[in-house]
Amino acid sequence: MPKLVVDGKEIEFKQGQTIIEAAKEAGNTIPHFCWHPSLSVSGNCRVCLVEVEKMPKLVIACSTLAAEGMIVHTASEKALAARNAVMEFLLINHPLDCPICDEAGECKLQDYAYAHGVGESRFVEEKTHKDKRVPLGPNIMFDGDRCISCSRCIRFCDEIAGAPELTFVKRGDRVTIVTYPGRQLENPYAMNVVDICPVGALTNRDFRFKARVWDMSANKTICQGCSRGCNIELWVRNNEILRITPRQNDEVNSYWMCDHGRLNTFKFVNADDRVDGPYLRREGSLAKVGWDEAFAAAASELKQFNKNEIAFIGSAFASCEDNYMLREFALNVIGSRHIDFMRHSDSNFGDEILRKNDITPNTMGAELVGVTPAAGGLNFDGIINSINEGKIKALYLIEDDILSANPELENTLAKLNLFIVHSSNFNKTTTLADIVFPAAAYAEKNGTMVNFQGRIQRLMPAVATLEQDRSLDGMAMSRLDKFGTRFDRWAKGNKRDVRPTWKIILSLSAAAGYKLIRQAQANMAEDIFEIMSKKIDAFKGLDYDKIGEKGIMLKIDVAEKA
Amino acid sequence: MSIWETIIFSLIKILIIVHVMLITVSYLVYFERKISAWAQNRLGPNRVGWKGLLQPFADVLKLLLKEDIVPNQANKPIHTLAPLLALFVAFTTYAVIPFGPDLKIFGYTIPLVVADINVGILYVLALTSLGVYAITFAGWSSGSKYSLLGGIRSSAQMISYEISMGFSIGGVLLLSQSLRPEAIVASQSGWMWNAILQPIGFITFLVSAFAETNRLPFDLPEAEPELVGGFHTEYSSMKFAGFFLAEYANMIIASALIVTLYLGGWQFPYLETFGLPYGWYVAISVLTFLFKEALLLFFFIWVRWSLPRFRYDQLMNLGWKVMFPLSLLNIVWVAGLIMIFKI
């Protein structure tokens, strides 16, 4: 491979790479605003100027191809002077409103001004004033003053989202960004421009002013919006999820995620209608009870039915561990063969970029762990029919609001003699339930999910519950989390009395007098996965460490499973 | 006088003395706080009553209302006994201190001393040695390392200084040729005060008295910075108040002893030559005693707020290598005086 020298260090590069790409791969990030690894090069911010020996002038690293034997200095006196000058130019018209800017703390301009700025301005004239607070679309607010005209957002819309909605207008220091006449910035991926904007010119209207970035902790997990399973970070302050940002994973979602995932997959975790503690139906209405009482009630109720009268419905919203435990419970404790889960598909949702028609995150996982009818068992439709016919009298459902997905089921479910539901929130289905167990939401548990590609990825907890401590269970900690006491209001965040489904089922089988797992005591989701990895071929040889933060492809034939 | 009359008069005297002592002790605390405040350019207690004069009562009330805590590890009977013992020693010592000439009233001649016994000084020495037990008991029975260290220090210190104290008294006894406090007072008529005749003995006795009462600069048994209160670390409420009371009562005893032994007791120099009526003579004598006593008490407090605490080894060095030889020297000096001047 050809080699070049950057800052005295010889590095290898692939033919066709630019200096900035080659240097980045070698761990030397050259300052940049307009360059983005997955966008085209525009070369207009000029901050990546580097000195290349034998070239008469400084060159921009983002558009100069690396060549054999090139000797690059990114921090020579000349390069630094140029970078400082570029920073001074950029800061001439940039307002000094970091205190009220949401980008502060994760702002490239702020970081580079700190590293390269002279500290004071020689510019005595009035700064230019452009439009502030321009709503470019339903979710994005634009502040013209702050824009440094790097064109990243324009290129994103053109190249990635395939929806040219933004453009520059005017010239010189009056240049600004607008949407094309009659259009709005409202493509399904529009909010990625907030992430790639190197300054605070484009802000997320949903998150605007809600929190400073340094007060939150970023917790890695995966998106629940569809079967893509985009890698994301949940930003949590005071045990409340405030925003979601995509996390780079070239195999799954590159740097991006869709607006649906970003806006609609975390609010239910914070919602007031969370199931907080187990509920039993008493005299027609659900009443909160203790865990032991709920387990005892569920166990004794289930014993009243013949094993063929009980059906189980898993969930494509629940993790592999949860589904696996449900299956073990159905087959080994109850002895029922009627187990399946409901498929959710929305033919309008998918597209060619990231979104998939299957709007559940773990269909593949549920199938892999065997939440499918056992030999002679009924599938989902069969279960529904049998309920209508009165053959199945008890239903055990986890983490799926089947009634909202299919309102026609209302009369069917009403016929059940016993309806046990695991749910994170009260919803239409829980209104018919006899026993509701509070299931931990995806942000409150460890687990694994398998996306449409057959890639197994980890869910990692971001929100503490009564049984899951922030520091003990290894969640990301902000400064506030580290030093807060129970007497501080900002550390008192609502901790709910919820448990992951697999744990509830384990306790329930113990209450029914059956030890579901005989090997080690299963205290963690990881233990369940260890058992699964021994029993399920697709998971052979895997553990949480091997799956890691970015997931791993399973050795299965995806086409066959799908 | 019949035996009954003697008992009645003694009881009356005991009652008066105990009450005067208790009130004096509480006001001594008040003055201790006031004088410390003045020495530090502060005002001191001035909230409870006029000029804070009711402060002692507030303090007592506070101590009464506090919870009486006995540590788990404590030996409870001894833990309770210790403050009582301290109080007992403090009050009974006063029995032999004369505070005025004989009072002649309603045809009776009443000596102004509770018990005019001919071994009074031995009695005092015996009781003050008993005081060590109170502190040692408290230190040992609390079951706490700080208390134990305080108790050990206390016994070592008291035994060491008792020797120089005893030998200092030897000089006084040589001059008075009696162990009766009354006789000692009588031997110091006019300006023939022992403090003037035997200054070395006076100073050794004074220093030993500081050590015996555990007052600064010799308060090593308590030593707050090192021992968190020493022997009374584990005491609270009225038991603590008992030690507190005993410390101040001991101060009063020590000053009374110094007055009796070295400063001419209740005698106002040459008062009998002024030809006053006998009633006036008695009154002025008692007042003289109280005045001398008050001056000494002020001195006690004054020293406390001026001098730093001795280190333990310094304390022992001073006791054995300085005070002890000096008190011996004092006996030789007094013997010399007697031989030369035939007093």
Added chain:
Amino acid sequence: MADKRRKKDLTFLERIYIPEIIKGLLLTLKNMLKPKFTMQYPEEKFIPGGSYRGRPVLVQEENGEERCVACGLCSRVCPALAIEVQAAETQREKERYPEKFEINMIRCIFCGFCEEVCPEEAIVMSKDYELAFTSREDAIYGKDKLLVPVHQLKDRIEFLRSYK
């Protein structure tokens, strides 16, 4: 062994202690007679100067609005984590305002960092030092207690400007 000798040997008079003790006693006696400086507090109030750091307060402009833009820098710099700010959007020119601004006076250590870091001169240390509360909840001062009209804080603001 370390050298244990004194730097200066004591003279004989110093070695017999007594003159030194008398000197010490006279010093305290002299002080006993000096005038006292005690301030009779509840009746006689201490009025601090502009440099005094009492409880931190938010500056309220004459038109009743707070200066604070809820940037959260005070909250970030606070070494005791006493300050909690929740920003919200407003239609005024400044865009942001503190929807909630709470200082936990149990945590506050009166270091004045919040005042130093504030870009808007919106939080300043007042002269208020009488801060007694009887419960943890009472110790959390919200905007109702924190907002103080700017004319009451003139001393401190002038002091700050003169040292900037």
